[in-house]
Amino acid sequence: MKLELRSLSKKFNKNHLFKNLNLSIAEGETVAITGANGSGKSTLLKIISGLIAPQKGEIIISINQHTINKEDYHKHINICAPYVDLIEDFTLEEHLNFHSQYKKPIDINFLLEELKNCGLEPHRHKLVREFSSGMKQRLKLILTCCFNGEILLLDEPGSHLDESGKNWYKRIINKRVNNSITLIFSNDVNEYISFTEKIVNIEALKH
Numbered sequence: 001m002k003l004e005l006r007s008l009s010k011k012f013n014k015n016h017l018f019k020n021l022n023l024s025i026a027e028g029e030t031v032a033i034t035g036a037n038g039s040g041k042s043t044l045l046k047i048i049s050g051l052i053a054p055q056k057g058e059i060i061i062s063i064n065q066h067t068i069n070k071e072d073y074h075k076h077i078n079i080c081a082p083y084v085d086l087i088e089d090f091t092l093e094e095h096l097n098f099h100s101q102y103k104k105p106i107d108i109n110f111l112l113e114e115l116k117n118c119g120l121e122p123h124r125h126k127l128v129r130e131f132s133s134g135m136k137q138r139l140k141l142i143l144t145c146c147f148n149g150e151i152l153l154l155d156e157p158g159s160h161l162d163e164s165g166k167n168w169y170k171r172i173i174n175k176r177v178n179n180s181i182t183l184i185f186s187n188d189v190n191e192y193i194s195f196t197e198k199i200v201n202i203e204a205l206k207h
């Protein structure tokens, strides 16, 4: 599997966020996208996942040299981000069942084990709206890491997590990276330093 960003450029009005961004990421690789607040990290994530369009350039996802259709990107991309909403009226169990209708767990035992590891298991019957922000972040990471999808897009994945949550996040990502393409959009070096040596500072691509 390969993810290629070819000559991507994006601006809002006259504000150029990045120009001519080229990046090729193979399975097993992790890239950190860094840059100051407002530099365009989340915008780039949204472009890769097809939520918004770039001014120029293209995204190519290929598996065994076969290019994936844009309509099928959602089958391969899992997103953990502050702007991805959870369904607050569901319990944790209902949420997992609902999610499983369109994306299957990679392995049900892995999912159950990680629910225990992150401390959510005792809250299976609690409404998501009654979760703390750290619990909601754990659920987002469970949905991203334990279900099918080889491209993991993680926007500030450590937000709202306490020390034990951050340690769990590092362990679950470590279990996934070998079989995934992982992009971590963050300014917190602790969120990516143990997974990647490849860092792209988006600010350097402004001009």
Ligand SMILES: Nc1ncnc2c1ncn2[C@@H]1O[C@H](COP(=O)(O)OP(=O)(O)OP(=O)(O)O)[C@@H](O)[C@H]1O
Binding pocket: 012, 017, 035, 036, 037, 038, 039, 040, 041, 042, 043, 044
């Ligand atoms: N739909 C939009 N219309 C106009 N401007 C936008 C839109 N979305 C984002 N922007 C602007 O683009 C710039 C980049 O925003 P973005 O959220 O991608 O930055 P970021 O690097 O993720 O920031 P942060 O680190 O604060 O999360 C900001 O100046 C923002 O105001």
